[in-house]
Amino acid sequence: MKYKVLISTILAGALSLSAFSIQDMPNVNKRVSPDIAPGTIYSYNDSVQQASKAVVNISTQKKIKNQMTNNPMFNDPFFQQFFGDLYSQIPKDRIERALGSGVIISPDGYIVTNNHVIDGADKITVTLPGSTQEYSATLVGADPDGDIAVIRINKKDLPFIKFANSSDLRMGDLVFAIGNPFGVGETVTQGIISALNKNGMGINNYENFIQTDASINPGNSGGALIDSRGALVGINTAIISRTGGNQGIGFAIPSNMVKTTATELIKNGKIERGYLGVGIQDITNDLRGTYNDKQGAVVISIEKDSPAKKSGLMVWDLITEVNGQKIDNAAELKNLIGSLSPNQKITIKYIRNKQEHTATIILGERKNSSKKEVTVPKDNAQGQLSGLKVETLTPQIRQRYKIPNDINGVMVTSVAENSPAEDAGFMQGDIISQIEDISIKNTADFTKALDKYKGKLKRILVYGNNGIKTIVTK
Incomplete structure (x- = not known):
């Protein structure tokens, strides 16, 4: 009887396999070239040219003070006279200059860019495409958490860009990045949308990035990411690179987020979240x-x-x-x-x-x-608490390790090497703040929680050097 069951099982498996098939695309029997007629080329020049008129170059100046010369002692005439030439060689305040890009969003001079392009600037200067004339810009408002800022120049009837609905974007859509990389002047690069809704990059506090392989380099920040119609889909913001140059992983803030933030900044000068x-x-x-x-x-x-x-x-x-x-x-x-x-x-x-x-x-x-x-960060660690030693947070420990008063718990004083506690992800200096529904304020609370959940999976809230983590263990 056993053998019959086994045979029927094997036959059933064979039958299920025979029902499976790989789906093939039809064979290619025709290839079409974009050059349909002699003398014709495939181009996005019209879309790109129109959008490029709304992308500006931004240069900033920031005065960096020398902390040494801020000491009152250096302003003492006796000190200056006594040290003579040595005093004159001490570096004074310096001017730090930076370049970026921006996008004109209205005919009356409103320009959106990244906050990090103009952050802390004492002077903001805008140059329009195809012109060497410089315009002094004023800061309308900034949102550091979303890395968006709005500036304005005193000029009317400017070309401006229209916004696309970034919710309609799909991976594989063709896009172009327009900006001023390395200060070489207006440049356009092509790519596709590589991914959407990217977050956890650690770039901004609020992240919902468009990822693209269109070349984005230093100086492109604040420039436009457009679709094949020339509509704005995002503001170029950052890249991931080991060399500082483009490696095909760039990020842009979606146009819908830019639109909402810019509108609020123009209306109120700030963002209230x-x-x-x-x-x-x-x-x-x-x-x-x-x-x-x-x-x-x-x-x-x-x-x-x-x-x-x-x-x-x-x-x-x-x-x-x-x-x-x-x-x-x-x-x-x-x-x-x-x-x-x-x-x-x-x-x-x-x-x-x-x-x-x-x-x-x-x-x-x-x-x-x-x-x-x-x-x-995510933490999927498992393990026992064997090998873990803890002690109550005392005022002395708080002072020694600069632990804020609003963090309570027990401090991990040692983790045995190769122990289950080490495997679970505990580290010396961690602070265990909560175990399931029990808030930990001292070692008595810690022992009480372990007794209550002995042998059961439990969630443990831990403050560590790299932020907060959850460790799930028995």
Whole structure:
């Protein structure tokens, strides 16, 4: 009987294999050249030429002070007389110059560029395409978190660019990058959209980049990324390179994000972003079963007196929706909250203990970089806590290692080499802040949590040198 079962199983496997087939594309029987007629070439000149008229060169000057000469001692006439020639050789303040690009977005002189192009500049000068005349520009407003700034020159009837809807972009779409690389003058390069919605690059606080292989080099920052119609799809921002030159991995801020930010900067001179007050991370494979295989952003910390705290959100809650919009990862939540206004009422859905809940929250105002949604690295570590030694954070330890008062927990004082704790990802100097639903303030809390969850998978919140991480272990 055993053999019959085995044979029938093998036959079933063979039958299933015979039903499988590879799908082939039809054979190529015709090739068409873009040169349909003699004397005709395939060109995007019309689209590129029109868009190029709206891409300007930006030069900046910044005075860099010599910290040595700022010392009052150096301004003492006796000191200057005593040291004579030596004093005259001390470097004084210097002027730092930089080049970048910008895009005219209205006929009355508004220009959008990257914040890092004009950041800290004492003087901003704009040169229009095909002209050597320089125009002094004034700063209208800047958004350092999104790396967007708007400047303005006093000139009317300027050529300007029209915006494409960046939500319509697809991988493989043809694009052109226009800018002023290395200060050589206006340059156009061609490529495709390599990827969309890229985040976690560590370039900006709010990231939703278009990735392209169109050549982007130093000086291209703030320039235009356009489609084959000549419409703006993005503002060129950064590259990944080992040499400093283009290696086919460039990033641009999508036109929809640029449009929203630029409009707000022109209207109010600043960006006011919604503030939820949570630290978040992507859901990991270890945590997925805890949340019924749902997607979302895992809450790993909550700021004191924040909107999240007042709403009753807790560490380990998985936020899955905001105002009916599904959240797939931490970056999506961060960008969405950042796009909303302070005092705006939102409805979120979250999962706690495998049950779905709903909360209504009034967003606060994100006033500085210390109050922001934080996306932390993924950590899929597994392992036991054997080999780990911890001690309570004392005032002396806090002072010695400059640990902020709002971080509580126990400090990892040693991790045995080749131990399960080391395999799990613990490091000396880590601070264990929470284990599942238990906040850790001392070694007694730590022992209590280990006893409660002994032999069970548990989520451990850890502050380390590289930020916050979650370690899941038994």
